[in-house]
Amino acid sequence: MAAAEARQHRVVMVSDFFYPNFGGVENHIYQLSQCLIHQGHKVVVVTHAYGDCLGVRHLTNGLKVYYLPRLPFYQQSSFPSLLGWARLLRAICLRERATMLHGHQAFSTLALEACIHASSLGLKVVFTDHSLFGFADAGSILLNKVLKAVLGADVHGVICVSHTSRENTVLRACLPPAAVAVIPNAVDTSQFTPDMSPGAVAWPRDAEAEEVVLVVLCRLVYRKGIDLLSLVLPAVCERHPNVRVLVGGDGPKRQLLEKVIADHGLQSRVSLEGAVPHERARDFMVRGHVFVNASLTEAFCMALVEAAAAGLVVVSTAVGGVPEVLPPDMIVLTEPSAEGLLEGIECAIQRVPHQRPLEQHLRVRHMYDWNDVARRTSAVYDSVAASCRDDSLPARLARYLAAGRWVGALFSVVAVLSVLQLRLAEWWRPASAFDVAPDWCELHLHAAAASADVDTPGAGARGTRRAAGTMPTNVHGQNGAMMRR
């Protein structure tokens, strides 16, 4: 325990995207934080307020979340105010005695600004990028330039969620590839189990005669390939009279699917179930036998792993990081075209009778595990903490200028102003004036150690029993009061 405490990191996770919003990034931050707490680190999450979800909330295992009064202005990303909340971040870091800042998602302005201010505060900074970006359009060019400046100058370590994502990030931010670690997402496989209940419908053993159900579960937007799906579904229903389709999720492309269903008279074959909350995703998936993903771009598709864990045959377009996610015998990869997807779905339908859901679930369980992700992330933290890069202001300014003349000059100005503002804040309200927040995870671990055998090795961390627990379905209490779970 002494060695564990010596290596304990005190991490502030910053991102615009956190609960009560639902998505891959939010899930990643939550699960990673829970597993890091379980491994003895201290984690605090900082995000912007969601409606009346404002202030400090506590989640499972003492994970403290700060909902800051920042204004979200485009798809939950907050309005960029370069120096607006530097003092707030300083207050949080001093209160929590933070040693490390971990930003998530390049699209999150909160995370990028936090990287700059954390560097001014002298913290070590790690950044995780979760998505793939292009290079050609104006928005991407701007964002890539910003990323090049921030990742080059302020960030000590970068993590990407797949190998393709690493190639993309290295090209976008002009980083040396050895500076980026690849740590994939994971899935809580104990939550996604095949339907082994006695009342479950038997798995079809004949692809022609028995009913085969296709499941689609994604947001109904263009980049999830709904146009391809709208072309393929009538063809599949035409060629395979025994196939039914369940489409879960909602979005702007829903009308397109409804129109296709109406035009081809598929009301009895294809049903649009509407938005499915994440805690009911597994129940939705096990109603089917084949999971179809038609995305046009995907850094790491967690839904595929969830479906594979639930025992379904998985079909997906081979875009982005998808080919790296599952072994070839568990996934049917297709070209991102309508004909390719149709071929893939037919191949998957042929695979259905030979599928063994429980065996597949056990294989997936060994592949992805959040505790492993947390371990690898804390190894990154270790190496970042041990890094001896020159973090003084002149060196930092030199690194900004290396990113580009104009963007370097702009960011240098921002960095200097940030340092000045934080010095002013230090004079106005020194660190000693902040009362330090107690560490709940310490108390939790002490209590656990006291009530268990401390002698046997490995007892302290209690194995990989799911530390995450169930994800919070709602963070508000009954009347918006602080909810303690």
Add this chain to the structure above:
Amino acid sequence: MSRVRGSLGRPAGAQEAALDSGTALQDCSIRLTGSANTTAPSENLPAVNLGVRPGGPAAVAATGGGVPAEASAGPPRWEKVLWKRQPFPDNYVDHTFLEHLVVNDAVPRRRYWPVVLASTAVTQQMSCVAAAAAVTLHLQAGRTGPWELLAACGVLLLLGYATCAVLGGQLLGGSVARGVRQCMLLVGGVYGLAPLLHSLTATVSSDSVVALAAGLAAAHLALCDYSFVNSVTDKMTGALSLAAAVLAAVLVAGRMRTELETFAVVLLALVLFLLSPYARRHVRRASVPAHLLLTAASAAAATALLFPASPAAAGAFAGCVVVVTLVCPAALVRGHVFKAKISGPWDEAAPHIPRQLMPRKRPAPGAAEAAAAVVAAAVGGATGVGK
């Protein structure tokens, strides 16, 4: 090569006390921090010192989940997968890194003279605008009358029609009579609207009209569909540029003194901006020397028309033509050298989405009962088979 791992789970010297019961083998290379052979750190970012390269003395520990190690299978090969644990550090860079990167795959190489040839379409359009402006100036100054202008419009219409008929291989509208009828409709329509257009901008001051017309002409040139004239595409797009040109013509025509002059100006603008692209496209497709001759002739005609009105404007126009024809292509070709379009597996797929993969089963309109019967049978069949 070296052994991989002994018993399940803990390799020798593991600091981590925590081991899962569920997963048998961990990524032990992560634990070997601090051992020899760190990866080369960069100047900007110290590399994450995670373990060793494969084949190093501090041997790699475990291979993938549940897979028994091949003790003497040679050095382990790195695979671009995430689902199995590999005996490589998380920031290991393989020689296959970025092997699918393609630079400038669909970008055409530009050479000087073909770009000059393509820029003649811009010169032609500029000449049209300059000619229209010069003619209105002449009309306004009284150097010419509306009947000369109408005669010129008639000649242009005839020439354009003949060009399209001869080079296009088919008569516009199917027959001469229909062609003449379409022409009459166009001319008659504009003649009928002339009184309305004459008084349309009566309350607008001349300065505003001139400024607006200049701005609209610039917008027209900027948005014009040059690939149509260059016969790269088949359909005339650029409705916005056409609207800008016609609006400018209407504004300027409202400044004329008589309705006949208004009619003449609007008709000229329509002939030049709406109808001439088709004729010019035919010429371009037919022969390149004719196209170049036409360009030179139109530029010369525009300069000659501008000269009596304002020699300075004529000189400026000639200078613009030279710049657009000779200098801008050089700049484009020079700048193209720096183009680096990156593509790879991270790009968003841009699938070609056909209109429909399967023919639609839509019943004929009017056969309502038959349609109902078909749908009912289909539904009944589907549910029957679905069971």
